[in-house]
Amino acid sequence: MPSTGTAIHLVTDDVLDELLHPYRHQIFYLGHVYGSKPKLPLWFKHFASGPDGAGEAYHLGIFGKTGSGKSVLAKMLLLAYARYRKMALLVIDPQGEFARDMKRHGTSGEFAVAVGDVARSLGKQSVVLTVRNLVLDRWELFEQILFESSFFERLTVPKGENRELACGILADKLQKAHVALKDLHARASFDRGWQVLQDDKTQRVFYRTDASRARFNDALHDADPNEFFNQY
Numbered sequence: 001m002p003s004t005g006t007a008i009h010l011v012t013d014d015v016l017d018e019l020l021h022p023y024r025h026q027i028f029y030l031g032h033v034y035g036s037k038p039k040l041p042l043w044f045k046h047f048a049s050g051p052d053g054a055g056e057a058y059h060l061g062i063f064g065k066t067g068s069g070k071s072v073l074a075k076m077l078l079l080a081y082a083r084y085r086k087m088a089l090l091v092i093d094p095q096g097e098f099a100r101d102m103k104r105h106g107t108s109g110e111f112a113v114a115v116g117d118v119a120r121s122l123g124k125q126s127v128v129l130t131v132r133n134l135v136l137d138r139w140e141l142f143e144q145i146l147f148e149s150s151f152f153e154r155l156t157v158p159k160g161e162n163r164e165l166a167c168g169i170l171a172d173k174l175q176k177a178h179v180a181l182k183d184l185h186a187r188a189s190f191d192r193g194w195q196v197l198q199d200d201k202t203q204r205v206f207y208r209t210d211a212s213r214a215r216f217n218d219a220l221h222d223a224d225p226n227e228f229f230n231q232y
């Protein structure tokens, strides 16, 4: 507590500007002081050392319920770091909202943050890569993704040892058929895999009993390969 008689001043932007004058090139504003008028001065230092650097990487988390403004805040933070020439920004964007905002004049939401336009004006070059641009570099990754996907779920093979074996043998046989990882997305590779699955010898690897193979075959013959290729 300040003692009685201490002079107090209302903190205004003018006061803050004067106080923080030496740091004016470092300060970044995300908004106003909660419940008040002045802008809240914040530091977002780059991760290297030097006058504007933190000397280490920071981890930030933004938590809140849907619609509370997490994405908008994240976009503003991206721009805070985009000011640094040497900082690269990698966004994993499952909903595609950042990719949309990276387009020319691209913005979304009521509180529009033109991430792309501002980042470009700061000299950042943007590249949007979709899942289709990714090429797996190991067959084990294909096995894992296949295991997690709904492909075998839809063929009545629940998550477990049988599915693991099924993914393994399918990957093996595709490799033996000289399907390359970079061609996995192609319809011909899918058709090859679909064919492999019909094979009794393949099926015996992951289902030992006649009854379980019969059930699997029923599901396989009822399944629409077009749907599986497009959806799963």
Ligand SMILES: Nc1ncnc2c1ncn2[C@@H]1O[C@H](COP(=O)(O)OP(=O)(O)O)[C@@H](O)[C@H]1O
Residues within 6 Å of the ligand: 064, 065, 066, 067, 068, 069, 070, 071, 072, 073, 108, 109, 110, 111, 112
């Ligand atoms: N600071 C803000 N001022 C005004 N509107 C905002 C602000 N932050 C977010 N919004 C708007 O509120 C809505 C939800 O924001 P969003 O960032 O998408 O939330 P979340 O990602 O948490 O679901 C959007 O329409 C957004 O434009």
Ligand SMILES: [Mg+2]
Residues within 6 Å of the ligand: 070, 071, 072
């Ligand atoms: Mg969001």
